[in-house]
Amino acid sequence: MDQTPPRHSPPSLEVLTRSLRTPLGQVATEHPDTLALVRRRFLAGRSAQPGTVPVAAFNSSI
Amino acid sequence: MACRCGAADPAAPCRPISQYVLKVHSRCDLSCDHCYVYQEADQTWRNRPARMAASTVRAAATRIAEHARAHALPVVHVVLHGGEPLLLGPAGLREVLAELRATLAPGTVLDLRMQTNGVLLDEELCRLLVAYDVKVGVSLDGDRAANDRHRLFAHGGSSHSQVRRALALLRRPEFRSSYAGILCTVDVRNDPDEVYSALLAEEPPRVDLLLPHATWDRPPWRPPGVATPYADWLGRIHQRWVDDGRPVPIRLFDALTPGRAGGGTEAVGLAPADLLVVETDGSWEQVDSLKVAFHGAPGTGLDVFAHPVDEAARHPGVAIRQVGLAGLCAECRACPVVSRCGGGLYPHRWRTGTGFDNPSVYCPDLLALIATVDSRPLPDRPVARRSSPGAPPGHAGDRPPGRPAAPAPRPAGSAGDRHVESATDRLLTGLAGGHGDPWALGVLAQTQLSITRALLATWRDTTGGSAAWELLTELDATAGEAVDAVLTHPFVRPWLVRRLARPGTPDDDLLPALAVVAGVRAEADAELEVPVRGDALVLPTLGRLTVAGARTATVRTVAGRLHVRAGSVERVVPLDAAAGSTLGWQPVRRVPVAGVALAIEDVDPERDCYGQPVAPTLDEPAAAALGRRLARAWQVVHRDVPAHGAALDAGLRAVVPLAPDPGAPLRSATAREAFGAVALTELPDAATMAVLLVHEWQHGKLGALLDLYDLVDPASTVRIPVAWRPDPRPVEGVLQGAYAHLAVAEVWHARAAADRPDPRPARGHAVRYRDWTREAVDALLGSGELTDLGERFVRRMRHALEGLRADPG
Numbered sequence: 001m002d003q004t005p006p007r008h009s010p011p012s013l014e015v016l017t018r019s020l021r022t023p024l025g026q027v028a029t030e031h032p033d034t035l036a037l038v039r040r041r042f043l044a045g046r047s048a049q050p051g052t053v054p055v056a057a058f059n060s061s062i
Numbered sequence: 063m064a065c066r067c068g069a070a071d072p073a074a075p076c077r078p079i080s081q082y083v084l085k086v087h088s089r090c091d092l093s094c095d096h097c098y099v100y101q102e103a104d105q106t107w108r109n110r111p112a113r114m115a116a117s118t119v120r121a122a123a124t125r126i127a128e129h130a131r132a133h134a135l136p137v138v139h140v141v142l143h144g145g146e147p148l149l150l151g152p153a154g155l156r157e158v159l160a161e162l163r164a165t166l167a168p169g170t171v172l173d174l175r176m177q178t179n180g181v182l183l184d185e186e187l188c189r190l191l192v193a194y195d196v197k198v199g200v201s202l203d204g205d206r207a208a209n210d211r212h213r214l215f216a217h218g219g220s221s222h223s224q225v226r227r228a229l230a231l232l233r234r235p236e237f238r239s240s241y242a243g244i245l246c247t248v249d250v251r252n253d254p255d256e257v258y259s260a261l262l263a264e265e266p267p268r269v270d271l272l273l274p275h276a277t278w279d280r281p282p283w284r285p286p287g288v289a290t291p292y293a294d295w296l297g298r299i300h301q302r303w304v305d306d307g308r309p310v311p312i313r314l315f316d317a318l319t320p321g322r323a324g325g326g327t328e329a330v331g332l333a334p335a336d337l338l339v340v341e342t343d344g345s346w347e348q349v350d351s352l353k354v355a356f357h358g359a360p361g362t363g364l365d366v367f368a369h370p371v372d373e374a375a376r377h378p379g380v381a382i383r384q385v386g387l388a389g390l391c392a393e394c395r396a397c398p399v400v401s402r403c404g405g406g407l408y409p410h411r412w413r414t415g416t417g418f419d420n421p422s423v424y425c426p427d428l429l430a431l432i433a434t435v436d437s438r439p440l441p442d443r444p445v446a447r448r449s450s451p452g453a454p455p456g457h458a459g460d461r462p463p464g465r466p467a468a469p470a471p472r473p474a475g476s477a478g479d480r481h482v483e484s485a486t487d488r489l490l491t492g493l494a495g496g497h498g499d500p501w502a503l504g505v506l507a508q509t510q511l512s513i514t515r516a517l518l519a520t521w522r523d524t525t526g527g528s529a530a531w532e533l534l535t536e537l538d539a540t541a542g543e544a545v546d547a548v549l550t551h552p553f554v555r556p557w558l559v560r561r562l563a564r565p566g567t568p569d570d571d572l573l574p575a576l577a578v579v580a581g582v583r584a585e586a587d588a589e590l591e592v593p594v595r596g597d598a599l600v601l602p603t604l605g606r607l608t609v610a611g612a613r614t615a616t617v618r619t620v621a622g623r624l625h626v627r628a629g630s631v632e633r634v635v636p637l638d639a640a641a642g643s644t645l646g647w648q649p650v651r652r653v654p655v656a657g658v659a660l661a662i663e664d665v666d667p668e669r670d671c672y673g674q675p676v677a678p679t680l681d682e683p684a685a686a687a688l689g690r691r692l693a694r695a696w697q698v699v700h701r702d703v704p705a706h707g708a709a710l711d712a713g714l715r716a717v718v719p720l721a722p723d724p725g726a727p728l729r730s731a732t733a734r735e736a737f738g739a740v741a742l743t744e745l746p747d748a749a750t751m752a753v754l755l756v757h758e759w760q761h762g763k764l765g766a767l768l769d770l771y772d773l774v775d776p777a778s779t780v781r782i783p784v785a786w787r788p789d790p791r792p793v794e795g796v797l798q799g800a801y802a803h804l805a806v807a808e809v810w811h812a813r814a815a816a817d818r819p820d821p822r823p824a825r826g827h828a829v830r831y832r833d834w835t836r837e838a839v840d841a842l843l844g845s846g847e848l849t850d851l852g853e854r855f856v857r858r859m860r861h862a863l864e865g866l867r868a869d870p871g
């Protein structure tokens with residue numbers, strides 16, 4: 001989690017639920033705002049970590 | 063919005079309905095004089111059966127289930143209601159709950175609720191409600207004087223002590239999971255301070271305040287000379303609530319507060335009211351508080367036996383409540399606060415002659431109340447603290463006109479009342495308590511799926527169309543479950559994020575493999591070129607076929623098997639192991655645990671997303687041994703803390719073996735973007751593995767929640783010292799650690815309390831994890847770095863922590 005870049009505001013539950021009801025082929029045309037939100041929230045900043053897997057992992061040990 | 067139901071005809075647009083009120087009993091043991099069922103214009107209850115017959119429950123459940131399937135509804139909310147639903151008695155209630163769960167739960171997440179006056183609630187009923195995971199709202203109007211003003215028996219006796227006894231039962235730890243909250247109907251003659259204190263004394267998970275039902279024909283009582291008595295009365299409670307640091311969610315205030323997550327309610331806001339009522343005789347009705355308008359006002363002339371939900375949803379009275387701003391009168395449409403007020407509760411707009419085409423009869427109060435709420439803004443929202451002019455639209459709670467807010471479940475109240483709770487409240491409250499119920503896990507899984515689908519659509523936009531995309535979208539329209547089954551594979555999103563965030567990475571396109579897997583799951587006949595990765599054809603969720611010397615393979619899907627042609631070699635892969643094996647085919651192995659098929663994920667190269675080496679594919683004996691240990695560990699979790707067992711059942715689908723490291727033999731990991739999977743090293747015993755499963759699944763759940771809500775100020779740079787590591791951690795890391803350790807403390811606490819020969823080691827672990835968690839929780843609360851939601855979440859965590867006794871065992 002330490003490596004997680006600052007994130008943009010999350011898409012709301014409503015936005016995600018609505019787009020889930022839409023056929024996959026129409027998600028981009030019917031929910032462009034959702035796509036933009038998801039891109040900003042979950043992709044922005046990921047490319048700034050060349051050479052690493054841009055997935056924030058939580059490693060635990062007991 | 064086009065929908066999977068295919069109802070794209072603009073003349074009969076699709077209107078999915080996710081909330082249902084079932085009037086399971088139409089009579090009541092109280093005789094409240096403010097009840098809309100018996101005391102208002104509509105008197106249809108007189109000619110209806112007292113109880114809903116079993117055949118009617120079945121017909122209603124079947125209608126709702128077919129609707130949920132057709133519209134791919136992720137969640138369906140069903141509220142048992144009356145009259146008084148507890149008049150069914152334990153046997154009658156059990157029948158109804160069993161029918162609803164059996165018919166509805168297989169296809170969708172079923173959120174079951176009940177609103178009751180509480181008079182009949184006893185231990186037996188509480189056990190039943192917990193067993194069927196029913197959340198209960200209780201109607202209480204405040205202190206004894208306030209409650210006795212209206213909520214009386216027919217003989218004039220008080221119901222106050224019975225209701226308080228019911229609330230005390232629900233507060234007990236074994237029943238607390240069924241305690242949804244209190245619904246209080248406002249009467250401005252009551253003392254707001256007394257009412258507020260009385261409600262909080264019951265420690266409700268949430269409170270809702272309801273304006274008494276009224277119309278322009280029968281306006282609410284107002285003291286002479288006071289312009290906005292309801293706003294004044296509610297304003298006093300709001301002041302107390304703000305001064306106290308908003309100790310409990312109050313739905314009406316949350317819904318009116320700009321920027322507050324949770325969206326509107328049925329009483330305020332522009333959210334579409336996707337709600338239908340089923341009366342005891344099976345009639346479909348509109349929102350039942352319409353009974354205040356005129357006799358027969360809620361009727362549709364339709365019933366569950368002859369008419370599907372879609373038809374009832376197209377009734378003009380239901381449809382107009384789904385169109386937001388366009389369904390309001392001209393005065394409301396021009397109102398500057400319309401996006402928050404939404405014209406008030408629909409029945410409050412009624413006036414003979416103009417029907418519902420009016421502002422609310424409470425209009426001046428609503429305007430004044432919104433001004434009051436605005437005068438006391440949230441103190442700690444990051445957007446308020448740090449100016450962020452570029453904040454993207456659609457932030458949770460951001461509800462510009464015309465864009466309805468989050469789809470809050472809108473369970474109805476005891477007849478005459480309506481309890482309203484948002485999905486956000488329920489999600490946060492349920493998860494903050496440590497486990498999360500199946501409903502919460504279902505919401506997390508569905509929103510994760512939605513994110514993956516949005517990323518996949520972005521991938522399509524980035525790379526252009528392809529045969530694989532065509533196949534996937536075609537299958538999505540005809541066999542959505544098959545597509546969902548592959549898109550919920552934990553490692554689809556990590557792949558998408560990597561490819562989309564770092565374009566140009568030399569990597570293969572996963573889309574054809576996903577489409578082929580969806581095709582074979584849907585038993586479709588399809589053929590695609592699928593890239594070979596290294597020397598293997600990798601089919602997520604199914605397995606890996608060794609294919610030497612080819613860059614692509616042609617894969618044809620036929621029911622139950624795959625025909626693979628790579629170069630000149632052709633092979634048939636049966637998906638059912640019993641149908642034989644194919645040379646070079648390594649299927650994904652699955653362990654049956656508590657009705658779930660848990661995958662041992664050691665085949666998909668995308669599993670390598672944990673920041674540490676994953677183990678190579680296990681040989682058969684090693685996989686079998688791991689499977690046995692996982693199954694045993696799962697049982698141990700159920701034994702120790704059944705609620706954590708249920709949370710595993712509801713969402714954990716894959717375990718990734720990590721590569722052994724003699725320097726750190728006991729390790730586990732969670733990847734934020736791989737929801738549904740955790741990674742573990744080879745572990746010596748099931749009890750240790752049980753702890754790690756619980757620990758990691760906490761990270762998985764919280765990570766998915768953090769995808770939806772900022773619990774920590776996104777701009778935080780603060781680091782906090784923690785007891786479990788030498789280096790100070792970022793605030794989100796402390797939250798993650800505390801959340802995991804809270805669950806681990808619960809496990810050790812349960813072990814310490816169990817009847818074992820030597821409980822001392824477990825006791826030591828329980829105390830250590832509890833103390834670590836408490837220190838971290840206090841540091842988080844004192845950091846000033848939590849958002850408003852985050853603070854509420856962490857306060858709930860602390861509450862759960864207090865449930866662990868100081869001296870376990």
Ligand code: SF4
Pocket residue numbers: 090091092093094096097098099100144145146179201213476477478479
């Ligand atoms: S308000 Fe509720 S408890 Fe009171 S009479 Fe009506 S149904 Fe019964």
Ligand code: SF4
Pocket residue numbers: 393394395397398399400403404405406421422424425426428429
């Ligand atoms: S009821 Fe009154 S306050 Fe509410 S939207 Fe209509 S005009 Fe505005």
